[in-house]
Amino acid sequence: MDAQTLVDERGELWLALAPLWLDREPSERDFARMVEVIERHDLTLNELEWVFRIELAPVLARNQMSMAGEWRHFDEYKLMQRLVAHNLRLKGWRRTSWSLFSGLTTMMTRHRWNELMLRVMVARGETPH
Template sequence: MDAQTLVDERGELWLALAPLWLEREPRETDYARMIEVIQRHDLTLHELEWVFRLELAPVLARRQMSVAGEWRRFDEYQLMRQLVAHNLRLTGWRRRAWALFSGLTTMMARHRWGELMERLMIARGEDVPS
């Protein structure tokens, strides 16, 4: 897959989900936008989990841990370049390694992800586990 195809297929979704890693808690409008974009991409919860764990978390967790990281908002152009570069390399052993360490890279945003998935299930009319 080439860079332009990645941007076309995932760019909107990646940028919509990026606020999960910001310093502040996502606002209602952030969650509403995330759900709107997710609905357009028509991905299952399982597929979304892997987007979160493999496509986004390795890049965004590093930015979050960086001393000079951006905490209030992202430079979308720079973020998209980093996400595309990461995802172009996400094959073979790299994919397996990130899958193995995804618990570490997602832990800072996991509670927000859980909130988003619950809201998404409600929006889709699915039963939310207790």
């Protein structure tokens, strides 16, 4: 897969989900936008989990751990460059490594992700477990 295909297929979704890693709790408006964008992509809850754990968290968790991280907003162009570069390298052992360490990279945002997934389930008419 090339960079343009990644941007075309995932860019909107990645940017919509990025606020999960900011230093503030997502607003109702943020969550509504995330659900709206998620619903435009034909992904199962399991597939969304892997987008969160493997495609996004390794890049965005670094921002949370950095003292100089961008905490109020992201430069979307720079963020997209970092996400595309990460995802172009996400093959073989790298994919396996990130899946093994995804608990660490998602730890700080897991509560937000769980809230978002509940909202997605409600939007889809599914019953939360």
